Amino acid sequence: MTGQPVKDPLFRHYLARKTLLISLVTSLLLVVxxxxxTAMGWVKPLFLPSPGQVLSKLGELFSTxxxxxxxxxHARASLFRVFSAFALACLTAIxxxxxMGIHDLAKxxxxxxxxxxxxxxPLAYLPLIIIWLGIGETAKVVLIYLAVFAPVCLSTRAGxxxxxxxxxxxxxxxxxxxxxxxxxxxxxxxxxxxxxGLRVGIGFGWxxxxxAEMVAATSGLGFMVLNAKDFLAxxxxxxxxxxxxxxxxxxxMFMRLLERWxxxxxxxx
Amino acid sequence: MSFIAYEDVSVVFPxxxxxxxxxxxxxxxxxxxxxxxxxxxxxxxxxxxxxxNLLAGFMSPSKGRVLxxxxxxxxxxxxxGAVFQKNALMPWFNVxxxxxLGLIFQKISAEARKARVEECLAWVGLEEFxxxxxxxxxxxxxxxxxxxxxxxxxxxxxxxxxxLGALDALTRETLQELVLDIWNKSHKLILLITHSIEEALxxxxxxxxxxxxxxxxxxxxxxxxxxxFIAGDDARAIKSSPEFIALREEIMGVIHPKEGGAL
Ligand SMILES: Nc1ncnc2c1ncn2[C@@H]1O[C@H](COP(=O)(O)OP(=O)(O)OP(=O)(O)O)[C@@H](O)[C@H]1O
Ligand SMILES: [Mg+2]
Numbered sequence: 001m002t003g004q005p006v007k008d009p010l011f012r013h014y015l016a017r018k019t020l021l022i023s024l025v026t027s028l029l030l031v032v033x034x035x036x037x038t039a040m041g042w043v044k045p046l047f048l049p050s051p052g053q054v055l056s057k058l059g060e061l062f063s064t065x066x067x068x069x070x071x072x073x074h075a076r077a078s079l080f081r082v083f084s085a086f087a088l089a090c091l092t093a094i095x096x097x098x099x100m101g102i103h104d105l106a107k108x109x110x111x112x113x114x115x116x117x118x119x120x121x122p123l124a125y126l127p128l129i130i131i132w133l134g135i136g137e138t139a140k141v142v143l144i145y146l147a148v149f150a151p152v153c154l155s156t157r158a159g160x161x162x163x164x165x166x167x168x169x170x171x172x173x174x175x176x177x178x179x180x181x182x183x184x185x186x187x188x189x190x191x192x193x194x195x196x197g198l199r200v201g202i203g204f205g206w207x208x209x210x211x212a213e214m215v216a217a218t219s220g221l222g223f224m225v226l227n228a229k230d231f232l233a234x235x236x237x238x239x240x241x242x243x244x245x246x247x248x249x250x251x252x253m254f255m256r257l258l259e260r261w262x263x264x265x266x267x268x269x
Numbered sequence: 270m271s272f273i274a275y276e277d278v279s280v281v282f283p284x285x286x287x288x289x290x291x292x293x294x295x296x297x298x299x300x301x302x303x304x305x306x307x308x309x310x311x312x313x314x315x316x317x318x319x320x321x322n323l324l325a326g327f328m329s330p331s332k333g334r335v336l337x338x339x340x341x342x343x344x345x346x347x348x349x350g351a352v353f354q355k356n357a358l359m360p361w362f363n364v365x366x367x368x369x370l371g372l373i374f375q376k377i378s379a380e381a382r383k384a385r386v387e388e389c390l391a392w393v394g395l396e397e398f399x400x401x402x403x404x405x406x407x408x409x410x411x412x413x414x415x416x417x418x419x420x421x422x423x424x425x426x427x428x429x430x431x432x433l434g435a436l437d438a439l440t441r442e443t444l445q446e447l448v449l450d451i452w453n454k455s456h457k458l459i460l461l462i463t464h465s466i467e468e469a470l471x472x473x474x475x476x477x478x479x480x481x482x483x484x485x486x487x488x489x490x491x492x493x494x495x496x497x498f499i500a501g502d503d504a505r506a507i508k509s510s511p512e513f514i515a516l517r518e519e520i521m522g523v524i525h526p527k528e529g530g531a532l
Contacts, residue, residue, distance in 0.1 A: 174371030
């Protein structure tokens, strides 16, 4: 017999295994429904192309492309924007979040700034960014970066705050310096929430992508979708949406794996 | 000069918002010597943790001084190891790394670290669990890890704030004997806080009884039950001896004037 974790009263383990099956069935049903409404002619192809149409469009987008670029080129442009913004956010938001968590001065300075811009829709400050940075790649990356920054920074700070006082005091009695406490106690202790912040952040990144590609873009998945709309190419719009969704979902899966590998103790204490 | 001296110490937590100021400790005078096993007992809220935190250097007194070798304590230090009730192990490290942590902080060579960690793990009986994650261990085993970690750096004082409070009776007795064994072999000063009168009487060489509001030291008793145990007497026999029971009733009367039972 192998050891099994004890089920908790909310059946959380139980659900985790069952939901996979439920999710698969739900997705399948949605596709069947989609196929049904198009095959029966209940909805015009202009409003909703059939699954087969979208699939063949996908192949076409890969080979011939749309708006002077193949699907891969569009995806590459968007991936570059989202992930360079994401990388920049990791490099800045995590250290600043840690700093905010351990230093009241840092919190005092950064808190009002972040809390003010965080609830704003990116479209509201996009014009300002264009005035400041022009319409090139920089403006696009900065817009996405700002969207990713806030959740990463705030959850890093919350993670730092969540580290038990006892752990820090214990480290102090063991002779740890400030730097050692941060490296061996605070950062690992905050890691579960940092990873959650990264997942939320990259989600905001994809959300903001389309806004960033509204202005003066010549490639990108968001641009492709917006451009296709002008030609009423609903199949391209739908394919673009599915590709963005697919990439975002795939990356989230990867982050969940990373979480299981990096913080296996999460929820165990 | 005493090893440790609390000189006229008071601790007042200032009023904040709607909360009134709390006098956690008042007029504390207490001397501790290098090889004592000092047990502190008293009702919840009488200032036991505050008393220990002062010695650990986690806080400073509002009035008076806490001295070690005649010098005021200004913060935590490696010569004062601590075992906490909970939450103090690092789940991101395995058992070995948890025990090793203090030695890493102090930049001890890898070889010396390895030898010392083996020694400490053997002392608490966890050699076989060195590579386990701490959350895979039982509560009693986790406390053993905490004790081994505090011992690894060979502190002069071991501070224990209800380290056995969350354990079942049997595990608790085993760990009481483990702590006595450690104390007997290492001759450190141990400051142990407990809610159990029986544990206090059985383990201490000196018993500090405190009363609340404001937290004061009611009386300090010298004890010798633990020496009898170390000399080979049976634990059950000690705990049921007339002297033990008489003292237990007396202290019960102080900290629980009306009702009986555990705190
Ligand atoms: N950080 C704090 N701020 C305000 N009041 C505090 C603080 N810490 C402790 N106190 C108060 O000081 C008093 C003594 O607290 P302390 O934790 O030392 O008691 P204790 O004897 O350890 O209690 P217990 O047995 O429940 O652990 C209590 O009345 C408590 O409410
Ligand atoms: Mg306490």
